[in-house]
Amino acid sequence: MTLFKGKVEITDHIAGQPIQAPQLGMPAVQWRNGYGIPSDGQDTNSQNKPTRQLTKSAKAIIIYFSRSGSTELLAAKIAKITSADILEIVVKEPYSGKYQQTLSRANFERQTKSYPELKMSVPDLSQYDRVYLGFPIWAMTLAHPMTAFLLDYGSQLNHKQIISFMSEGGYGQGNSLQRIEQILRQQGVQATVDDQPLVVDGNKVDRANDQLERWLKRIN
Numbered sequence: 001m002t003l004f005k006g007k008v009e010i011t012d013h014i015a016g017q018p019i020q021a022p023q024l025g026m027p028a029v030q031w032r033n034g035y036g037i038p039s040d041g042q043d044t045n046s047q048n049k050p051t052r053q054l055t056k057s058a059k060a061i062i063i064y065f066s067r068s069g070s071t072e073l074l075a076a077k078i079a080k081i082t083s084a085d086i087l088e089i090v091v092k093e094p095y096s097g098k099y100q101q102t103l104s105r106a107n108f109e110r111q112t113k114s115y116p117e118l119k120m121s122v123p124d125l126s127q128y129d130r131v132y133l134g135f136p137i138w139a140m141t142l143a144h145p146m147t148a149f150l151l152d153y154g155s156q157l158n159h160k161q162i163i164s165f166m167s168e169g170g171y172g173q174g175n176s177l178q179r180i181e182q183i184l185r186q187q188g189v190q191a192t193v194d195d196q197p198l199v200v201d202g203n204k205v206d207r208a209n210d211q212l213e214r215w216l217k218r219i220n
């Protein structure tokens with residue numbers, strides 16, 4: 001059975017599991033700024049278990065959500081270079097594989113501020129100094145699962161360095177960093193949110209190695 005309409009190639013692996021990202025390699029005219037991109041309806045890949053790679057020694061962790069795989073590929077690349085731990089954000093009801101249904105749900109959730117329920121166990125984050133937060137941009141801000149994560153577990157980010165990375169449809173980071181700061185502030189959390197996130201077009205994350213390496217060099 002073909003799950004995606006487009007050509008989907010396995011481009012990389014995260015914690016040993018394949019990543020499928022249907023936007024990759026799409027020319028602009030077909031990509032249409034990410035409009036209409038399907039997923040297999042299982043944020044991100046129905047063949048995989050949620051990514052969870054935790055060690056006792058790492059000082060950094062990558063916490064990410066990805067619906068259609070592009071942000072997940074960025075997470076995989078960062079993990080490979082930094083050896084950070086990885087934790088995927090999982091929602092109880094996955095977003096639809098159909099773009100329009102995801103968009104309608106996301107619009108409703110935004111208007112009603114009813115962010116998705118998460119289905120994951122979050123470890124004690126006290127061993128980490130640095131937390132990379134990865135998400136797609138939805139409606140010019142954080143995708144709702146990341147908002148839900150910060151609302152539920154933001155208190156665990158107290159006194160940590162927050163570094164953000166995102167994939168988007170070509171319209172940029174929107175107010176995502178301000179939103180992270182706002183949610184944390186509302187919880188009385190003091191964290192340093194780095195003001196230069198990694199921002200990559202969703203159809204080009206497989207070609208972002210140089211940008212990613214420059215970005216990491218600056219942070220370190």
Ligand SMILES: Cc1cc2nc3c(=O)[nH]c(=O)nc-3n(C[C@H](O)[C@H](O)[C@H](O)COP(=O)(O)O)c2cc1C
Nearest residue numbers: 034066067068069070071136139140168169171202
């Ligand atoms: C509900 C929804 C809303 C989106 N809103 C925006 C937006 O406001 N600006 C933008 O540049 N891209 C937007 N996009 C495109 C995604 O940010 C882009 O396709 C991203 O690479 C998806 O990442 P993922 O494959 O990790 O899920 C939106 C996508 C969806 C599904």
